Amino acid sequence: MNDHTVRDDATSPPNQLLAALQADEWQRWAPYLEWVSLSAGQVLCESGDTPAFVYFPTSAVVSLMSSTRDGGSAELAVVGHDGMIGIAVFMGGNAMPSAAVVQATGVALRLSASTLKSLLQRSVPTLQVLLRYAQALMAQVAQTALCNRYHSIDQQLSRRLLLGFDRSADDALSMTHEDAARLLGVRREGITAAAQRLQQGGVIRYWRGRIRVLDRARLEQRACECYASVANEQSRLLAC
Amino acid sequence: MPAQSLSNPAADPRKNQLLAALPRAEWQRWQPQLEAVELPLGQVLYESGSTLGHVYFPTTAIVSLLYVMQNGESAEIAVVGREGIVGVALFMGGESTPSRAVVQSAGHGFRLKAQAVKQEFEASPAVMHLLLRYTQALITQMAQTAVCNRHHSLDQQLCRWLLLSLDRLSGSELQMTQKLIANMLGVRREGVTEAALKLQKAGLIQYSRGRILALDRPGLEQRSCECYAVVKKEYDRLLPTTAL
Numbered sequence: 001m002n003d004h005t006v007r008d009d010a011t012s013p014p015n016q017l018l019a020a021l022q023a024d025e026w027q028r029w030a031p032y033l034e035w036v037s038l039s040a041g042q043v044l045c046e047s048g049d050t051p052a053f054v055y056f057p058t059s060a061v062v063s064l065m066s067s068t069r070d071g072g073s074a075e076l077a078v079v080g081h082d083g084m085i086g087i088a089v090f091m092g093g094n095a096m097p098s099a100a101v102v103q104a105t106g107v108a109l110r111l112s113a114s115t116l117k118s119l120l121q122r123s124v125p126t127l128q129v130l131l132r133y134a135q136a137l138m139a140q141v142a143q144t145a146l147c148n149r150y151h152s153i154d155q156q157l158s159r160r161l162l163l164g165f166d167r168s169a170d171d172a173l174s175m176t177h178e179d180a181a182r183l184l185g186v187r188r189e190g191i192t193a194a195a196q197r198l199q200q201g202g203v204i205r206y207w208r209g210r211i212r213v214l215d216r217a218r219l220e221q222r223a224c225e226c227y228a229s230v231a232n233e234q235s236r237l238l239a240c
Numbered sequence: 241m242p243a244q245s246l247s248n249p250a251a252d253p254r255k256n257q258l259l260a261a262l263p264r265a266e267w268q269r270w271q272p273q274l275e276a277v278e279l280p281l282g283q284v285l286y287e288s289g290s291t292l293g294h295v296y297f298p299t300t301a302i303v304s305l306l307y308v309m310q311n312g313e314s315a316e317i318a319v320v321g322r323e324g325i326v327g328v329a330l331f332m333g334g335e336s337t338p339s340r341a342v343v344q345s346a347g348h349g350f351r352l353k354a355q356a357v358k359q360e361f362e363a364s365p366a367v368m369h370l371l372l373r374y375t376q377a378l379i380t381q382m383a384q385t386a387v388c389n390r391h392h393s394l395d396q397q398l399c400r401w402l403l404l405s406l407d408r409l410s411g412s413e414l415q416m417t418q419k420l421i422a423n424m425l426g427v428r429r430e431g432v433t434e435a436a437l438k439l440q441k442a443g444l445i446q447y448s449r450g451r452i453l454a455l456d457r458p459g460l461e462q463r464s465c466e467c468y469a470v471v472k473k474e475y476d477r478l479l480p481t482t483a484l
Contacts, residue, residue, distance in 0.1 A: 066383055069466050072391040076383045092373035093478045097380055097470060124362065131372075132333035138379050139338055142317040145386035146307040149315045149426045185390040225310055229338060237334045 015056040015109060016082050016238060020129045029119060033109040038062070040174065044085055044100040051094070054086030054116050059106030061167045063183060064098045064141075074148065074185035075160075077140040078103070080167025082234065087134045089113045090120055090127065103183070104164070104174060129238075136234040143226045148185070151224040154194045156184050158223035161204065165213055166231070176209040198222065251276065253350045255299035257323045258374060261480035263366050270360070274350040279303070281415070285326055285341040292336060294351040295327035301347030302408045304424055305339045315389070315426030316401075318381045319344065321408025323479055328375045330354050331361040331368075344424065345405065345415060373478045380474040384467045389426075392465040397425055398435045399464035402445070402454065404471070412454040439463070 021029060038044070038060040045051045047067070055062065061080040067073045076098055079085055088096040094113075111119075120127050147156060160183060164173045177195060181188040195211075198204045203219050205212045213219055220227065253274050254260040262270060279285075279301035286292050288308055296303065302321045308314040317339065320326050329337040335354075360367045388397055401424065405414055418436060422429040436452075439445045444460050446453040454460060461468065 064383075066387045068387060068391050072387070074387045074390045076386055087379075088376060090372070091376035091379075092369060093376050096376075097474055098383055128333055131331075134375070134379075135329060135332040135334050135337075138332075138375075138382060141379060141382045141386060142305075142307055142339060145317045145382060145389050146309065146315050146426075148386055148389040150309065150313060185387070233338055 014081065015058050015084075017084055017129060017133055018056050018109065020238070022125060025123055025126050028123075029111070032111055032115045032119070034111070035107055036110050037107055038102045038105065040102055040105045042102040044102065045096075047097050047099045048095050051086045051089060051100075051113055053110040053112055054084055054089055055100075055108045055110045056084050057081055057106065057108040057167075059104075059169055060102055060108045061104035061106065061164065062108075063101050063103045064096075065101050065183075066098045072185055073182050074144075075183040076144055077137055078160075078163045078167065079137075080104075082167065082238070083133055083137065084130070086113065086116075087130070087137060089116055090130055091134060103179070104168065132237045136237045139233040139237075140230045143230050147224060147226040151226065153184065153186055153190045154197060154222060155224035155226075156186075157191060157194045158198065158203075158219050159227040160184060161211060161213070162216075162219060162223055162227045163230070165216070172210050172212045174210055253297065253299065255322055256297040256350065257480060258325055258370060259297050259350070261370055266360065266364055266367055270352065270356075273352055273356050275352070277349055277351050279343045279347055279349050281343055281346040283343040285343070286337075288338050288340045289336050292327045292330050293354055295325050295330055295354070295357045296341075296349050296351045297325055298322055298347065298349040298408075300410070301343055301349050302345035302405060303349075304342050304344040306342060306424075307338065308340055313426065314340070314423060316344075316424040317385050318378055319401075319404050319408065320378075321345075321405075323408065323475060324374055324378065325371065327354075327357075328371070328378065330357055331371055332375060344420070345409065370480070377475045377478040380478075381471050384471050388465060388467040392467065394425070394427055394431050395435045395438060395463065396465035396467075398432065398439070399444075399460050400468040401425060402452065403457075403460055403464055403468045406454055406457070407472070412457070414452045414454075415450060416452050417450050 058081050062085050064076045066076050085100045088094055177188050177191045180191045195206050199206050203215050205214055285296055298321050303326050304316045305318045306314045306316050326341050418432045419429050422432045436447050440447050444456045
């Protein structure tokens, strides 16, 4: 594995699912993987579309978004170097009723959907890795449903920032108040007030659309339990 | 199908649509291993975090998947009835899940041992395909619940929830208390009472002690948010349909 440039690219953190592939599997996959740059706002797959590619982000972060007919939006899950975009390709049915939108500019490895299907046909261990990831993603979506019901905007913003920081190579995120409002499906004014409270508490610093974490431990205290639940479930499922 | 309609649903595993969709060879292997179970209201099939011993295929019962918080409050993230299976973590991996599975409408079902379902999942491409498509539909239902919890009114959510439940029953009557509905939706009971009264005044349901009778199904669909239709469409697309 050490001899391969795709996996050992020094400029980007590895993707954890690709890193979990067995050595011989990796040899089969590597020739088909292609580096792509993803920019914030780019739509990788519209709701209901059949994806042509699956993506394994390394430094990019992608949001799975759902929207209502009257324009309300809500982020269902965040996918970064911990996961992949396009689980419907191996789950079946091809399309998902959510859209995949790039939230943080960066790079990813992509693979055509048909190649993924044929690679998986011959490898049970690899499919098992991906199924465990799908299970973790399901837990994240379900936890978001619970969180949307019960928790305050302050708690939800803290949770979302932590999910973002975990998937970011540095300790700053590019996220405007509008971005955060769209992700959480709330009004921008609510985000502005919540961000001010976090900033006044010395937890984060918001500056020109970039958020820097000053005190991670306190950010975790301000978040609801949903952050830890999702992180624990994912590390349990993917620690193989 | 007069013979079919007279048969006892408790004795026919093929009232579950996933079991009904199994190819002949798989069905013949599964049949002797399936165990009929009664699923009384409120029974917990598995707790959050516990290792699952069986998967369950409801035939006449409905099971709620709930997420529970540290303070004990909970919200339903999906319902599973005769179209589905409870316990996807057994074949997805991980053996346990953070959700709790509770019988929401009493009835019957069948169960299969954990080891058996894992073996079948790995041995039979048809079984794998069927169960993964179901799981994909289940993820859609959870995702829609997340959006619905954010954006829609309690009135709309109650209609969505009633419709999802009615689809999984053979009649138009639900045995259900408002307290139970409040727990499922994760709202206060007073809110459910108020929403149910509105639906009753509009002639859509008849509510009396512990039971809800649907009187006007198209009316409920109109009042529901789009979430019901989104989930139904995805289930129809992904899952086998069988003549019931």
